[in-house]
Amino acid sequence: MSIHAIYQLLPRLFGNIGGKNTPSGSIEDNGCGKMDSITPQVLRRIKSFGYSHVWYTGLLEHATKTDYSRYGIATDHPAVVKGTAGSPYAIKDYYDIDPDLATDPAQRMAEFENLVARTHQAGLKVIIDFVPNHVARQYHSDAHPAGVADLGADDDMTRAFSADNNFYYIPNERLHCDNFCPGADYMESPAKATGNDRFDAWPDRNDWYETIKLNYGVDYVGGRVHHFNPIPNTWKKMTDILLFWCGKGIDAFRCDMAEMVPVDFWHYATAAVKEQYPHIEFVAEVYDPNQYRNYIHYGGFDYLYNKVGLYDTLRAVMRHEASASAITSEWQKVDDIRSHMLNFLENHDEQRIASDFFSGTAQAGFPAFIVCALLDRAPVMLYAGQELGERGMDAEGFSGRDGRTTIFDYWCVDSLRKLCKGKKSFTKSERALYDTYERIVSMSGRDIVTQGENYDLMYANYGDTCVFDYHHLFAFIRRHGSETLLVVVNFDEKEHQTRLTIPAHAFDFLKMKEGKYTAKDLLTDTDVQITLKRYGITEITVPAQSGVVLEF
Missing domain, CATH: 2.60.40.1180 (Golgi alpha-mannosidase II)
Structure with a gap:
């Protein structure tokens, strides 16, 4: 295993250095970062900080309210898009790159390939998202290789469940939008099951209503019976998608909501990938500690999120809701698999340390991050902006002012703008934060940490x-x-x-x-x-x- 420190960045936000920052504003108003904004100079700085990998979040084409029909990309109905830019986890085409991120959308794949090459030239490895559990409501791949059948193309939509289907259906009933977008004229008939395991036609605003659930051969309506023999069609299609991106030179996948997909699929898919690409590593977003060892030893994952455990405990200690002594029991619970856990304090799902909803000050993150980076042999992750004390207190659009940095809307984040411009744009206090984080991350790569x-x-x-x-x-x-x-x-x-x-x-x-x-x-x-x-x-x-x- 080669990961010791991951730098997570969302290119849509990271490279955006200008814009009006109008809440729920368009791409024309608020601007958008591009893959080309991640220059060799930026990558050298990331490398010098001490990272081994960059996780480029939100690269795959996803549903959006921005019109790219002139590039042959079908428009999405606004009722089933969260925010203006759209959720990076409502994938619209597994085989394509998000046109928002390209200087020339017609050359988006070539620009991605150049980004991978630049990243490798800087001595860094590339992690991209793999989103296996759900896709956008209007999923349609126009970029899949010749001879590849699209997801759902051959489904029998008269059946709620079939092991041969890629999706789950609610036969003889259309999707009802009343609970998440009243009055919408969006038509989906029959309705498909919603991504967060909602198997009816009435999702609400708190559901993942913009997504539909993929069918891996588990009959949820019929008692969760498994139909894994013969190998389900979805398993083969999703494994082919993984292999496609391996062929583009990436080094690892961060697998979204991995535990919502049966571990048997991961056993099949990770083995198939590593047979052809032995160096590829898999990082799982898993939240059930009872399943940790299953996803490592049987599912083939190299690393798992250390969220339910170390993150939750450190957050409580930082907020003086728990004793620092509680940290001991958390590492002991995963003592046999500690090197497989990925430690972090921020990511795109969590509130910023300096937000009013967490600690209110960036300084509070230092003791916890030292623990994350140095306590054991596990890798550590930092989310872009954390090193400058990003507060996440903007009300950008869909998610409102919630202490997080939006993944749904176009926005120019001040800390990310400064990171793109370089250290000369930092304030004195930001430089002190940056230098301390740099020291800690650099330590995480030393032999005494990775092997000691x-x-x-x-x-x-x-x-x-x-x-x-x-x-x-x-x-x-x-x-x-x-x-x-x-x-x-x-x-x-x-x-x-x-x-x-x-x-x-x-x-x-x-x-x-x-x-x-x-x-x-x-x-x-x-x-x-x-x-x-x-x-x-x-x-x-x-x-x-x-x-x-x-x-x-």
């Missing part, structure tokens, strides 16, 4: 919180060869002068020697004098909402 042992020190430091405040502090050691990192993070808004106990077992397990050391704090490049003794006291000063990473 880790030792959680919390169990030896429960007791008097005046000595070690385990509600706000978290401490651990990383060791590889002759290198050692002693890490202590502080979730509190005030500095802590703490006394840390390192148990005898840590010295034995990590083969450390007692003594006095001059350690370097890798976050500040300052020297710190520390004393290490079995069950002795190590005195450390830990800054507010930050940490120390002491190398010795």
Whole structure:
């Protein structure tokens, strides 16, 4: 496995450096980022930050209210498009690139191929989305290879379920739009099941009403009976789509809502892909911890979202809703698969750290991100704008002011504009944030992190919180060869002068020697004098909402 740090960016937003920022505005009003905006200079900066991979979010052609009919692309009915730009997860053509992202929409595939080449030339690898569970209501591929039958083209629409169908149907009933777009004249008859497993004709605004569910041979209406032999038609078509993009030179897939698709399909598809392209890696968006090992060991996934577990716990600790000591139990729950977990604090689905809905300040993210990046061998992910403290407090359109950065509308995000322009556009406080994140991400790629042992020190430091405040502090050691990192993070808004106990077992397990050391704090490049003794006291000063990473 090769991923150690992922940089997620949404090209539609990332490359947009101008526009009126009219709520729900058109592409003409608000502008749109292009693949060409991700220049060699931008990619070199991303590489120098310490990332191994870039996840280009929302590259595939999806439903939109923008008219591209002059390029032979059918228009979408506005009633079944969320926002103005549309959701990147309502795929309209699995075999095509979103025309919004091309300088010349007629050359969108060539521009994508150039982006892949530029990314590789910068020493980075490419991750793209694979959205297997659902497609846009008006899915139609006009770019599929010759001889490939379109999804749904041969379906028997008189049957609610057939193992040979690509979609699920509600026979003899049209789709009712009243609950999500009253008065709409959109016609779908018979209605197809909605993407979030809604098997009736009445989705509402809180449903994924803009999408339809793909049929992988599970009869949801008939008791969830599996029809996997012979191999369902959908399995073959979706595997062919994966292979198509492998042929374009990508390095990994981030698989959207992977657990809504049967693990048996993943077992089939990942094996087929890796037989032809052994280097391809798969990242799964999975939220059920009871299924983690199944999706890794049987489904063939290399990495899983560490959302229900580490992310949720870190968020609670950052908001002072949980003790920092709770972090220990979260890594212990996945101890046997920790290197397969993908750690993060932000992505396109989650609220920004600095938003009013999360922590209200970007500084609060540092101790948690240090844990994400350095606690174990798992890779870490950062979402573009996080490194400048993006607040996500704009009311861009469909989703309103919710602490997230829109995925549904055209918008010029100030932090992303600055990232495209370069460091000269950063304020002093933004530069400090950027530099600290850069230091942490760079550390995540070192051998001591990707290969080293880790030792959680919390169990030896429960007791008097005046000595070690385990509600706000978290401490651990990383060791590889002759290198050692002693890490202590502080979730509190005030500095802590703490006394840390390192148990005898840590010295034995990590083969450390007692003594006095001059350690370097890798976050500040300052020297710190520390004393290490079995069950002795190590005195450390830990800054507010930050940490120390002491190398010795």
